[in-house]
Amino acid sequence: MQSDISEAATSDKESAKRPVIVIGGPTASGKSALAMRVAQAFSGVIINADSMQIYGDLPILTAQPDAADLAAVPHRLYGFLRLDDACSAARWAELALTEIRAAQAQGKLPILVGGTGLYLRSLMQGLSPIPEIPPVYREAAMKLLKELGVAGLHGRLAAEDLVMGQRLHPNDTQRVVRAWEVLQGTGRSLGEWHQLPPEPPEGLRFQCWVVLPPRDLLYAACDRRFETMIARGALPEVAVALAAYGGNVLRAPGGKSLGFRELADVINGRRDGEAAIAAAQQATRNYAKRQTTWFRHQMEFGNFMSPDNIEMKFSESSLQRIFQNIRDFMLTPD
Template sequence: PPATRHSPPPILTLIGPTCVGKTTVGMALAQRLGTEILSADSRQIYRYMDIGTAKPTVEEQQAVRHHMIDIINPEERFSAGEYARQAGTLITGLQQQGTTPLIVGGAGLYVQALMGGLFHAPDIPSEVRQNLKEQFQEQATDGLYHTLKAVDPEASVRIHPNDRQRIERALEVYEATGIPLTEWHRKNKPTKPDWSLRLIGLKRDRVELYKRIDRRVDQMIDLGLVEEVHRLLDLGYNEETHALKTFGYAEILDYIKGLLPLKEAVNKIRRQTRRYAKRQLTWFRNREEILWIEISPDESASTTCDHLLAQVPPPLPSQSLK
């Protein structure tokens, strides 16, 4: 819908699989539109993890202001709902200043949450969650399901008796808040935000994308990924740290522990990155509202911007909320 005096223009949102070129195209587009970037990447939120997450460089972050990068430590968990809350506050603040940000990222769940399509579950402190986890470990799945039936009968109908993870999650909410999960769902229907997103998907030929993934992984090793993991270990993190269980970090940890030769660790990172790209593409493929822009192998970011802006009227800052 066209922007009115009361509604800001849709927010351009660059999505696509890992290694497709979102960062460079996003930088070029943000500079052309004179705006700031809001990252929608589920790993660039972590501090101290720069190389393995292909975080925008210091120079790139100086050239264009970035938000939602380096906001939590590697041991912390961060839900899509929490992302939507924090990013939503930033969007509102920027729009009040007359700026429509550019969203760039490959985390489909984050984008979906920003569009108002996710239920916001209550935040449970990690120590409470850990205590409950230990209590649950002592019980068989059917015992937990029996408890769920007593405290939240409606949830027990929705959840399969063997789906231990969902049973634990429902009990966790009840034990931590005293309110059944079903009640939370009723009270906290997903709310439609005050903005809309214009989804632009970047895509490349699959063979070309895989070549780029291989090059990116080699580049990460050259830039010092092994040293980055050593630094994380020096900071007290280890293979149990939530963020270090992700691809690029888990394999290098195995190499450092002597479980894998470096060459095999690198090949494994390539395979895992390809799998991740496939999962992202599957998620995006199911969304009809994405406008896809095909990038040819030697195309510059500037040319991609030309193609993109020829198909999408840009939400220039001058058109933003006044």
């Protein structure tokens, strides 16, 4: 028995040294292409950390991996939700942690890649230890949302949870639903849970890479990518989503995808195509600027780098330096 305990303790120590690679950065920066090369070099599994690429109805508009990428390298947490299904940072972190454990069990290197900084931070630093909420409470919350609308649900929340009622905007559907389901599922305010100290995941250590191209090159890449999306069929993709979900999709979590509202305006006859593309490109550049600021200030511990050319790709010499750094990280214990 003592031997079994000792072996278990040794196993726990070894699991604490298991590496996870994180590749973050603004949209169109080339981080997904880098993740592909790292995954191919280290037998990795790419795990999505982008809050819009989780939605399955807009693979083109959200720049999800294409069929060739999916065939070349395992990808997880892409396109698995409906546009009207909210995914909080806590929910994503739980799903990502499950995928990390699964990759490790298969002897593969987990590689998180995405531009949603809150997702990445929630996993690496941990969140308040809110217990898992049974699905029945989310289902009940969504049913109540349909019956009362978000303002009505907010009013019901405020009557039972003064703290969250005052903290949340009456039109913030995702957070109002989350606060309600936590209140009903635990009997405690989400505000109370948030006051508890975060609990980082056990058994993991992270090496972070942040891809930050020069601003002018990044903005040009944003513009090019949206034009490519249009050429690949983003407009009919949005049309199908509007037909499937109705006008309410514009207020749904997945309806916040960059360019969705602008292309919906084209379909609904409120804007011409050229003006919609220009507006969507501007919105994308604005978002990329906010992401750049976040990563610079919130992930100062990361390895910052810039692609070697305007196509947002890294040269072979740069890749080899990155690979060597990753090898050293994987072989060096905490």
